Amino acid sequence: xxxxxxxxxxxxxxxxxxxxxxxxxxxxxxxxxxxxxxxxxxxxxxxxxxxxxxxxxxxxxxxxxxxxxxxxxxxxxxxxxxxxxxxxxxxxxxxxxxxxxxxxxxxxxxxxxxxxxxxxxxxxxxxxxxxxxxxxxxxxxxxxxxxxxxxxxxxxxxxxxxxxxxxxxxxxxxxxxxxxxxxxxxxxxxxxxxxxxxxxxxxxxxxxxxxxxxxxxxxxxxxxxxxxxxxxxxxxxxxxxxxxxxxxxxxxxxxxxxxxxxxxxxxxxxxxxxxxxxxxxxxxxxxxxxxxxxxxxxxxxxxxxxxxxxxxxxxxxxxxxxxxxxxxxxxxxxxxxxxxxxxxxxxxxxxxxxxxxxxxxxxxxxxxxxxxxxxxxxxxxxxxxxxxxxxxxxxxxxxxxxxxxxxxxxxxxx
Amino acid sequence: xxxxxxxxxxxxxxxxxxxxxxxxxxxxxxxxxxxxxxxxxxxxxxxxxxxxxxxxxxxxxxxxxxxxxxxxxxxxxxxxxxxxxxxxxxxxxxxxxxxxxxxxxxxxxxxxxxxxxxxxxxxxxxxxxxxxxxxxxxxxxxxxxxxxxxxxxxxxxxxxxxxxxxxxxxxxxxxxxxxxxxxxxxxxxxxxxxxxxxxxxxxxxxxxxxxxxxxxxxxxxxxxxxxxxxxxxxxxxxxxxxxxxxxxxxxxxxxxxxxxxxxxxxxxxxxxxxxxxxxxxxxxxxxxxxxxxxxxxxxxxxxxxxxxxxxxxxx
Numbered sequence: 001x002x003x004x005x006x007x008x009x010x011x012x013x014x015x016x017x018x019x020x021x022x023x024x025x026x027x028x029x030x031x032x033x034x035x036x037x038x039x040x041x042x043x044x045x046x047x048x049x050x051x052x053x054x055x056x057x058x059x060x061x062x063x064x065x066x067x068x069x070x071x072x073x074x075x076x077x078x079x080x081x082x083x084x085x086x087x088x089x090x091x092x093x094x095x096x097x098x099x100x101x102x103x104x105x106x107x108x109x110x111x112x113x114x115x116x117x118x119x120x121x122x123x124x125x126x127x128x129x130x131x132x133x134x135x136x137x138x139x140x141x142x143x144x145x146x147x148x149x150x151x152x153x154x155x156x157x158x159x160x161x162x163x164x165x166x167x168x169x170x171x172x173x174x175x176x177x178x179x180x181x182x183x184x185x186x187x188x189x190x191x192x193x194x195x196x197x198x199x200x201x202x203x204x205x206x207x208x209x210x211x212x213x214x215x216x217x218x219x220x221x222x223x224x225x226x227x228x229x230x231x232x233x234x235x236x237x238x239x240x241x242x243x244x245x246x247x248x249x250x251x252x253x254x255x256x257x258x259x260x261x262x263x264x265x266x267x268x269x270x271x272x273x274x275x276x277x278x279x280x281x282x283x284x285x286x287x288x289x290x291x292x293x294x295x296x297x298x299x300x301x302x303x304x305x306x307x308x309x310x311x312x313x314x315x316x317x318x319x320x321x322x323x324x325x326x327x328x329x330x331x332x333x334x335x336x337x338x339x340x341x342x343x344x345x346x347x348x349x350x351x352x353x354x355x356x357x358x359x360x361x362x363x364x365x366x367x368x369x370x371x372x373x374x375x376x377x378x379x380x381x382x383x384x385x386x387x388x389x390x391x392x393x394x395x396x397x398x399x400x401x402x403x404x405x406x407x408x409x410x411x412x413x414x
Numbered sequence: 415x416x417x418x419x420x421x422x423x424x425x426x427x428x429x430x431x432x433x434x435x436x437x438x439x440x441x442x443x444x445x446x447x448x449x450x451x452x453x454x455x456x457x458x459x460x461x462x463x464x465x466x467x468x469x470x471x472x473x474x475x476x477x478x479x480x481x482x483x484x485x486x487x488x489x490x491x492x493x494x495x496x497x498x499x500x501x502x503x504x505x506x507x508x509x510x511x512x513x514x515x516x517x518x519x520x521x522x523x524x525x526x527x528x529x530x531x532x533x534x535x536x537x538x539x540x541x542x543x544x545x546x547x548x549x550x551x552x553x554x555x556x557x558x559x560x561x562x563x564x565x566x567x568x569x570x571x572x573x574x575x576x577x578x579x580x581x582x583x584x585x586x587x588x589x590x591x592x593x594x595x596x597x598x599x600x601x602x603x604x605x606x607x608x609x610x611x612x613x614x615x616x617x618x619x620x621x622x623x624x625x626x627x628x629x630x631x632x633x634x635x636x637x638x639x640x641x642x643x644x645x646x647x648x649x650x651x652x653x654x655x656x657x658x659x660x661x662x663x664x665x666x667x668x669x670x671x672x673x674x675x676x677x678x679x680x681x682x683x684x685x686x687x688x689x690x691x692x693x694x695x696x697x698x699x700x701x702x703x704x705x706x707x708x709x710x711x712x713x714x715x716x717x718x719x720x721x722x723x724x725x726x727x728x729x
Contacts, residue, residue: 043630046528185702211672219705221625221634222428224555225669228420231549245530245626252624258542258550272529276626385532 029071032336034059034134034326035095035103037088037115040080043218044107046272047244051106051136052078054316057306058323067327072336074327083107085114092118096129101338104322106137106156109188113140113147120149120411130338132345134326136318139266140191144363148407151338153345153364155322157289159188159241159266161401162370163195166264166287169372169394170237171203176262178210180235182226184246185214192241192266200239210235218245223253230254236261243267248276255280268375269390271313271382278386281375289354290317291373291390293380297353313382321368325350325359339413357398363407367398416547421666423546427555429662430562434617435635436642436654437569438610444649445586445606447504448496451511453614454632454639455518460484460615461622461631462526465533473536473623481616488611492604515632523629530628558620565616566655573651582606586649641712647722656723661708668704675700 036055039048059074068074077100079091088111095103105115115133123130133152135143141158143149157165170176181196183189193212200209210233213226220226227250230238238261242250247267254261255277263284267273269291274281292303292313303314326341328350333340347361357368372394379389439453463483467476491514499510534540535554542550573579585592585602593599618631625631642661646653671678676688676696688696715723 043633045523046628049528214702216705218630219634221621222424224424224427225421225666228417228424228549229670231547232417245628245630248530248626252626256542256550256552256555256624258545258548272628275532276530278532 029073030336031073031075032068032102032330033075033077033095033098033100034323035077035079035091035098035100037079037081037091037095037103037105037111038107039083040078042082044083044244047270048080048083048107050312051316051319052076053310053312054306054314054319055104055323057309058320061302061320062323062327065327067324067331068336069327069331069334072327072330074323081105081111083111085111088114089118092122092131096122096126096131101130101336102132102134102326102341104134104136104319106135106316106318109138109140109143109191110186112138112143113187116143116147116149116152119151123151124411127339132338132342134322136316136322138188140187141195142191144365145406148363148405148409150364150409150412151342153342153359153366155325155366156318157368157370157401158365158403159191160195161365161403162266162287163192163199163239164403165370165372165396165401166239166266166285167196167199167203168396169285169287170239170264171200171207173237173262176237177206178208178233178235179237179239180210180230180233180261181212182230182238182240182242182250183212183214184217184242186217189214189217189241192239196239215242215246220246221249223250224257226250227253227257227259230261231257231259237264238262239264241266243270244272248273251277251281251284269315269373271315274375274382274388275386278388279377281388282377284375285393286373286375286390287370288373289321289368289370290315291371291392292382293389294354294371294392296355299353321350321352321357321366324352325357343413355398360402360405363405363409365405367402369398370396370401372396416549417670419546420549421670422663423551423555425663425666426659427559427662428666429659430559431617431621432638432642432658432662433655434562434565434620435614436639436646436658437565437651438613439639440643440646440649440651440654441582441606442610443643445582445589446496446603448507448511448607449504449640450607450610451508451636452491452514452518453511453610454636455515455522456484456488456611456614457618457621457635458522458627458629458632459487459518460618461533461627462522462531462618463615464619464622465526465531465627468533468536473538477619480619481612484615484618485608485612489604489608491611492607496607497600497603515636519629519632526629528629530626533623533627535623554624558624561616561620565613566651569613569651578605638708641708645712645715645722647724650722650724653722653724661711664711665704665707668700668707671700673700674698675703 038051039045055076059076063073081088081091119131119133135154137156139156139159141160144154181193183193265286268284268286306314329341329344333344345359348359350357354369359366371392373390373392375388376391377387379391381387381389435457442450460480464476464480467479499506539554539557541553543553543556544551581597589599642657646657675698676686679686686696
């Protein structure tokens with residue numbers, strides 16, 4: 001019996017020790033899942049999948065640089081939402097059930113509204129399964145103003161900030177006198193229109209808005225009648241938040257009709273637009289945080305690495321910036337606990353190749369350098385067969401992009 | 415005056431494009447009773463095949479070859495697919511074409527990628543043909559108009575003047591009788607289906623380089639094609655032409671009307687209170703509602719004349 005007891009004790013000791021090793025190993029390397037909720041099928045699949053590629057690239061970079069701290073690895077979980085708010089909530093529930101504490105999304109402010117609301121409710125009812133929502137491209141200003149939520153962090157300038165910079169540049173162009181405002185008819189497009197009308201009012205006595213128009217998202221094929229209206233109104237500039245086919249077709253129709261007005265856009269730099277629009281887009285302006293060919297820091301190397309690995313144009317710089325800041329926040333907090341990481345992100349400053357960026361503590365909007373650039377020939381081309389690229393015209397410092405906020409976080413943790 | 419000419423031209427081009435797209439469908443629906451959900455997918459295939467051919471030998475060979483390729487594909491689909499499903503009834507055929515549309519969509523994205531492809535207007539036609547005031551009118555659009563008109567004339571002549579056209583028209587209303595008379599009705603069906611798909615393919619070849627060629631193009635135009643077909647009357651080519659021109663012109667005119675609905679109604683003598691009941695409806699600006707116009711017209715025409723403008727098949 002004594003031998004049996006020794007053997008039993010030996011087994012027990014083995015179990016305990018192996019348990020210690022397993023637990024130790026688990027603590028030694030932790031995987032932090034990041035859920036990407038974006039369209040992977042349906043009408044916007046191309047944009048969603050391009051976003052996925054950028055996040056994979058960003059997470060690989062962050063892991064290779066051990067940005068999140070020793071033993072902390074980020075892992076991407078992809079959840080297809082087909083830009084539907086209902087499906088996004090289903091995906092959010094799935095993510096939470098799978099132990100994901102960080103979600104990111106960008107395609108569609110409509111989805112962003114649904115997600116930020118669901119995240120706030122979830123975190124209130126179920127603090128152990130709290131989720132941090134990192135928004136990389138949904139730019140409706142309400143998300144960091146009247147609909148703000150402490151758990152939501154936005155990494156792209158909101159549409160009012162972009163409009164502010166764009167209109168400042170437009171007003172300074174003395175040869176522009178009549179502006180047409182053209183947008184897609186949904187929450188974002190309407191926010192752009194509102195911002196443009198407000199920020200162009202009474203800026204210069206010889207500058208006025210001569211017309212506004214809206215088109216349903218992705219439904220109109222023939223923009224020639226709209227261009228005809230712009231020409232009839234005598235517009236020499238068009239301010240538009242259009243993206244995707246709606247922007248490509250608009251610029252193409254303008255070139256076909258010999259429309260001489262300049263375009264001032266938010267989303268011209270999407271590779272599909274450049275490849276379709278080609279030389280027709282010459283002179284069109286873009287407000288953005290990054291355009292292909294930017295030479296600050298190691299950006300060109302990043303773009304080249306991305307291109308080599310994914311055979312795609314490097315475009316969504318905000319994804320890389322977001323993952324780097326998430327990694328840095330995890331390291332600063334010393335843990336992957338969403339509340340601690342959220343507190344680390346709150347007010348965090350970070351140095352990226354363009355300069356120093358700050359995550360505002362009062363509304364969780366990132367302040368970063370913005371750039372006005374112009375599509376031109378004779379610059380570093382984006383595609384080998386299309387001799388067009390972006391040329392930087394003006395750089396706006398982060399502090400200048402800051403705008404007043406109405407946000408008073410209803411759910412800021414103590 | 416200048417604006418009026420432009421509206422007319424733009425409306426005509428758009429309407430004729432719709433006609434090209436729906437002429438094949440009206441024959442298919444009229445004759446075979448098959449609601450071909452995949453019709454817009456053949457349009458998309460036409461654009462993609464033309465793009466691929468044009469990267470090797472240029473636009474002009476593509477213009478000839480791509481519709482034939484798409485037509486052949488349509489004929490194959492009918493012969494091996496639809497014919498087997500036909501005996502199970504109209505619902506089965508509808509589901510088959512619906513599934514086909516989804517499959518073609520995904521295969522296209524697999525083959526050519528999810529991004530739009532750089533299918534361009536041929537250099538020979540890429541110049542402004544004339545100017546209306548300060549607006550340039552591209553030569554390619556006039557070419558599109560020309561091809562559509564030629565297509566209508568050819569189709570009409572083929573149906574009205576040739577023996578085959580006679581058989582096709584008879585099979586539209588009396589397929590059993592035509593079969594009794596010794597004609598190979600299934601072969602006629604295959605021909606019509608293939609021909610309809612070839613016409614859709616031709617529309618794709620012409621429009622793909624102006625309106626971008628991407629995997630979503632079928633979905634974008636699918637609904638409006640059905641509106642045109644139903645409005646024009648199932649089986650009637652001239653009905654389809656009339657309906658598409660009407661839709662094209664009315665929609666283009668609506669885009670130019672920057673007035674609210676209550677103001678427009680006021681013009682024709684109907685006074686509504688813009689601040690009272692249904693104020694959200696009266697405040698709608700007509701130019702913003704322009705893309706819904708085809709469907710509103712469809713409802714109107716069906717309410718007045720359920721067979722469509724010149725329908726010859728009521729089931």
